[in-house]
Amino acid sequence: MLITSSLVSNNYFDQQREYIIQTYRDLHDLAEPSWQEEKTSRYLQERLQQAGFTVLTFAGHYGLVAEIQGETTDVVALRADMDALVQEVDGIVKANHSCGHDAHSTMVLHTAMALKDCQIRPHKTIRFIFQPAEEKGEGALQMIRDGAMDGVTMLLGVHLRPSMEVPYGKAAPVIVHGASTSIRGVILGLQAHAARPENGKNPLEAAALIIQALQGIRLQARCPFSVKITQLQGGGETSNVIPERAEFTLDLRAQTNEGMVELKEKTAHVLHTVATLTGTNVEWKYDGYVPAATVNEQMVNLAKKAISKVLGPENMADQCMTQGGEDFHFYPLEKNGLVSTMIGLGCDLKPGLHHPHMSFVLDALVYGTQILSSAVLEAAQA
Structure with a gap:
């Protein structure tokens, strides 16, 4: 028997509202940095096991996987991220969930439990x-190396969006993230x-010349991009000495992977040219990279169908384009055939x-969970 999304009704999710919101609050309070998500992982594992799942964990990190076994070996996957940012909050540097990963884990957890309740x-x-x-x-690549994506042919994810991008009560079937990387240099x-x-x-x-020259970069790729200096430190406490060194960080973003290749080449040219002109030595390296999104119409249409069922077609937002980055896009880039x-x-x-x-408005977690449940059920019988 095939599952249909109607098996998980509006009434079911309305009844789960307080349960979903409490899960979010629990995870919000457990905020932990990248690679240190021990308590968060334990919480999710315990909740999944209580719901009847067998949970697979991994040596060396706190990622985890649970499954509802199907009739075929094809796998549809739903992914959540768990880590928090480390940032200053009211004068205190701490782990803080300001990117919504606690919300993402909440919705994926409750999707899993809702589908488990179907017992089909x-x-x-x-x-x-x-x-x-x-x-x-770094997390997506590690999960790929550890086999978490083995057999997966279709992948869904979710991300909270700012109000100016997607209004409350609406959802977009795809987020078109850009590629991003950093350059750290001296x-x-x-x-x-x-x-x-x-x-x-x-x-x-020399740093001032670099900043000025970067503003003159233009791309033949004709996609939105930016390259900007985000950190600059040099000199000591003495005001009348020209320092020996200055350290800098550049943030590079391009809406397409092709644009990022060109942006990296032109940024490298600027660094080399300034070093030559000033007689300084500029040493630098890339620090982190995430690729741009690749839009797949099959999956976009699947997401549209789920959003329309839950919110109505009038609450379907357009595709959401942002220069923000997401390591989610490593999955289709590294796994051939994955959409x-x-x-x-x-x-x-x-x-x-x-x-x-x-x-954000916490009630969005309820219809977000319902959208994910509908989408993953649709994918599971596609």
Whole structure:
């Protein structure tokens, strides 16, 4: 017998409202940094086991997987991320869930429990993946290496969206994230007394030239992009000495993977040219990378169908395009034949993702869970 999304009714999720919201609050309070999600993982594992799941864990990290066995070996997967940011909140640096990963884990957990309550075997196996270290852009690749994606042909994800992108009560069938990476570098100059600058090579002046030259970059790829300096440190406490070195960080973003390749080439050219012009030595390396989204129409249409069933077609938002990055997109990039989409959930999120005081309307978790349940059931019989 095939599962249909009507088996998990509106009434069911309405009854689960307080349960879902309490799960979110529990996970919010457990906020842990990338690769340190021990308590979060234990909480999710215990809840899944209580619901009757056998949970697979991994050596070396806190990711976990649970399944509802299907009639075939094909696997449909639903992925959540678990880690929190480390940021300053009211003067205190701590782990803080300001990107919504606690909400994502909540919705995927309750989707798993809702489908378990159906007690019907789906055509395809449904796998629930709880991934560590998304904020570092490393967790998806680790889950792939550990076999969490073996057999998966279709993948769904979800992410809360700011109110200016997707309004409350609506959802987008795809989030078109851009590619992003960072460059961390050091400019090595020559110390000299500030009264005799001709005897030195000023790394801070070289940094100023880099900043100015980066603003002149244009891409033939004709996609939205940005390259900007986000950190610059140089010199000591002495005000009359040209420093020997300056450290910098650049943030690079492009809406397509092809655009990112071109942006990296042109940024490297700027760094090399400035080093030559100033006589300094610029040493640098890439630090982290996530690819851009690849839109798959099959999965977008599947998500549209689920959103329409739950919220009505009038509450279908357009595709959500953002230069923000997500390591979710490593999954289809690294696994040939895998198709995927990430649903963007409108939830009146303000003032924005990664803001230390980010908040959203918690009732969105209820219809978000229902959308995921409908989408994964649809995929399991596709």
